[in-house]
Amino acid sequence: MELNSRIYVAGHRGMVGSAIVRQLKASGYTNIITRTRNELDLTNQKAVFDFFRTENIEKVYLAAAKVGGIVANNTYPADFIYENLMIQCNIIHAAHLADIQKLLFLGSSCIYPKLATQPMAESALLTGELEPTNEPYAVAKIAGIKLCESYNRQFCRDYRSVMPTNLYGPNDNFHPENSHVIPALIRRFHEAKLNGDKEVVAWGSGKPMREFLYVDDMADASIHVMNLSNEVYKENTQPMLSHINVGSGIDCTIRELVETVAKVVGFEGSINFDVSKPDGAPRKLMEVARLNDMGWSSTVGLEKGLSLAYQWYLNNPLDLREA
Structure with missing residues (x-):
């Protein structure tokens, strides 16, 4: 990819x-296009089509999505399936109409x-029932994979899909009621340390x-997959099985995770x-052999990643941490 290519990152604030965006800039890319939600409503088909028609975009990273925890998914299932389907359909079809390859x-x-059998291989897709609590969101994401596959088959596009494991890091959501496990633990242990609590209950x-993956590793993997030659990519995928798992390939017990977060935060109680x-499920681990065979593996270990995430939490205001 040329360093001056016009690259649109959808969802750049997530x-x-x-x-x-951080990884692209660090790699020398100089022409990164972004739009806030107020500037471009990705669920508005006309607005998205007009944007793509006028911006001369060459590459697209589709990271925009409506996301949330179990409570949010259970409470607003229609919002999750509708908004994610609209975002994906609008961007992918607009990219095609703008002749973006x-x-x-x-x-x-x-x-x-x-x-699914553990570790979860790409071939497990559509082989069984989904987790009911987030099925609408999962169905939307499956549709995104199939959209990419279908445009590739019918129009010979080069639209690729990556499926990350559990992510954490800068710009995570640390809200006390709807955050995921790592930001929730970081906040709980930090507040327990400040309050002088003698005990934290998990x-x-x-x-x-x-399994957990530091988000900058995920970004690095995304750029790696985007830049793979057609020969390498097609050698490791299939037309109807084109998505690629992204993970560390290493899991840990929740007890090990909790103890590591406590260590990083400096909580000394029980x-x-x-x-x-x-x-919940006894194990969730991604099979990442395909991505490893394509020349990428994670580099940020769990304790280092947690330390970086905690430093970001300390260095940023509350409204940004709970966005």
């Missing part, structure tokens, strides 16, 4: 989109069945295993696990 769509590991037994609370 955790993943902002990381892609290169696009990267970012999905989610929730596309895989609730009871939900569940601590035995389930989960940690107790409330076994009356649900554990």
